[in-house]
């Protein structure tokens with residue numbers, strides 16, 4: 001079989017570029033080899049075929065339980081943190097079963113409960129920032145999204161144990177965001193301590209402490225006979241039964257909780273930070289957004305906020321220009337297929353580059369410009385615009401993340417006047433296995449805006 005063209009540099013060089021700056025590496029490859037190319041990042045692993053053409057994305061994501069599959073063993077870089085039983089690391093029927101157990105808390109009626117949590121937490125966090133004192137906006141948005149997901153997962157969860165878990169998770173995620181940590185994930189032989197350099201060991205110890213708190217919570221819930229009225233995600237998962245009537249084991253519960261806690265806050269925190277950066281970098285964007293929010297008067301009802309066209313366009317453009325998840329998870333060819341002019345054999349690994357698709361000039365003219373208006377002028381297909389992936393592994397938290405972005409932004413913008421401390425360019429870079437800003441984005445509260453009554457919590461989204 002002939003693989004699509006790609007760089008001929010040694011695998012280790014390709015791996016280092018992949019770790020150091022995957023976006024510029026992908027852009028350079030797309031320039032040289034076009035919309036389908038092959039990377040060889042590890043001589044012990046199969047080559048990776050990277051695609052950015054929307055038709056190819058569609059072919060892959062609509063067939064990933066037919067001619068292709070979406071196996072979890074290709075996501076083994078997530079295993080040290082999320083475990084062997086995470087929905088991200090399992091495959092086939094087990095993956096389908098687990099998705100079915102995990103989806104209900106992220107749909108329909110349940111979403112209504114989260115509006116209140118998001119609004120309250122945003123208010124608490126943002127009230128801590130004083131006029132004139134600069135702060136790192138990503139730390140603020142991370143504080144919001146971590147508290148929100150903790151409450152969604154555990155219900156009202158306060159006290160020293162909750163604080164400890166929040167602290168461990170925050171620390172753990174901060175450590176795993178470094179390039180060194182990513183290098184350790186891609187080179188498992190380095191996953192150990194080297195004399196006094198105990199980066200990996202410290203990470204594992206932190207994780208163990210977080211795990212102990214999660215297991216303690218699970219054990220206590222099992223012993224509590226009165227937990228039947230609870231509607232948090234942990235209670236729903238503990239009550240869930242598969243087709244054979246079996247509940248999830250403690251280990252499965254731990255891995256799924258860790259998956260939701262990690263996937264559920266890291267990505268949205270970055271998306272919110274980018275949104276605030278763009279809104280305050282481009283005055284006309286901020287002006288239009290405030291006009292739209294202010295037009296609601298006192299009625300910041302979540303269902304209305306959720307449907308605001310310009311706010312929606314700003315959030316969509318934020319996830320287009322620098323998608324936090326720059327790639328889909330890998331898919332594997334099961335039966336021979338023809339893709340982008342190449343005949344691919346079973347076993348070939350294909351990854352959709354969300355970043356490259358979102359930067360195609362033919363779909364998004366002036367792709368490097370932040371222009372929310374493009375989402376008002378045109379509708380994009382699910383394969384031209386895919387910040388949450390698609391198919392068998394489409395993001396479970398899509399609706400949750402969109403709701404959180406919109407309600408948190410509405411709350412922040414209507415209560416505070418903010419400014420960027422430094423108006424210089426911020427570019428995306430790798431942050432762990434996802435992306436984030438390449439330098440801290442400092443903001444400052446310049447004044448309170450006329451305080452509106454908080455977002456009402458009663459309407460369906």
Ligand code: HEM
Nearest residue numbers: 263264267268271325328329388389390393395396397401
């Ligand atoms: C802006 C925020 C978010 C972005 C950009 C994002 C993006 C993604 C992407 C690109 C995928 C891979 C899809 C594919 O391969 O087709 C994914 C999967 C996933 N996401 Fe998200 N996500 C976000 C927020 C969340 C939230 C809030 C949660 C949970 C509360 C979550 C949970 C998951 C899970 C569990 C998967 C794996 C699904 C599976 O393997 O079946 N994500 N996400």
